[in-house]
Amino acid sequence: MNEIFSLLEKNKLSRTPCRIEVLKTLKLAGSALSEAEIREKIGDHFDRTTVYRTLRSFLKEDVIHSISLDGGGVRYALSPHKEVAHSSHHVHFFCNDCNSVYCISHQAFETPELPKGFMAESFDLLIQGSCRKCKK
Amino acid sequence: MNEIFSLLEKNKLSRTPCRIEVLKTLKLAGSALSEAEIREKIGDHFDRTTVYRTLRSFLKEDVIHSISLDGGGVRYALSPHKEVAHSSHHVHFFCNDCNSVYCISHQAFETPELPKGFMAESFDLLIQGSCRKCKK
């Protein structure tokens, strides 16, 4: 709980109920959640708009990051700690069975060569398959 | 033009005006387009619904594939020829300046190790940066 307060403070975000709840929820989840999932877990205490605005503040300060899925959905997850973050290489895993999304932001990976004239700034890898819970 | 007809035939898709126009548009574009862009290029001859249904048929038969962008948008592009396709490694490039999306499906790339218990089936890499036209 203190971690949550200090996360807010560190990023100059005021300590409001919605922000606290959203952070708690994301922290507890361990996997990346959609806005609908977040609101469902919190239990309908806040307006949809408020949650979206909260997410936007968090995104702006890099407290969370968003993951765009194959087929259009978006999930939100706590960002890794500052040292590791912003490495410009992001890896996420989507489980085709349970639809969970995990951040595998730890290791880097070899990037392919680009055609002449292209200049890369960031790399986002989405791996799809079966997660450890669903593998049979 | 004949290529388009044979693409449809090969995939058992009837030769309808909308299908022909969408294929022509995607072929001409060279980069991946959103449904709105496709319809705009065609010139408002078909209903939004019809274009979406056309895209869905194409996706099902792997005539085209979809690319989910960072931040939520989706683009559609002709699939590479069958021999290359389905390699389970897909690479796309998004230009932050002109918003174009290019398919770089040619070369494979090294994939990172996954935590124990995870089993990968496909890899989608989205690279963001400046394309050859926009690099200064």
Add this chain to the structure above:
DNA sequence: ATTAAATTTGCAACAAGGTTGCAAATATTT
């Protein structure tokens, strides 16, 4: 502790992207 100023919240309304049901219009099969 109180007040004033700055932020955040809820609500209603809206926009973009995408889907569904159904009847009319086309294609395909025979």
Add this chain to the structure above:
DNA sequence: AAATATTTGCAACCTTGTTGCAAATTTAAT
């Protein structure tokens, strides 16, 4: 050419996300 199967357009709807505005809450200043 007739019968059957597909595709089309329309209206309606869903989800995700945003905006404007007034009311409520936080934070800063006294």
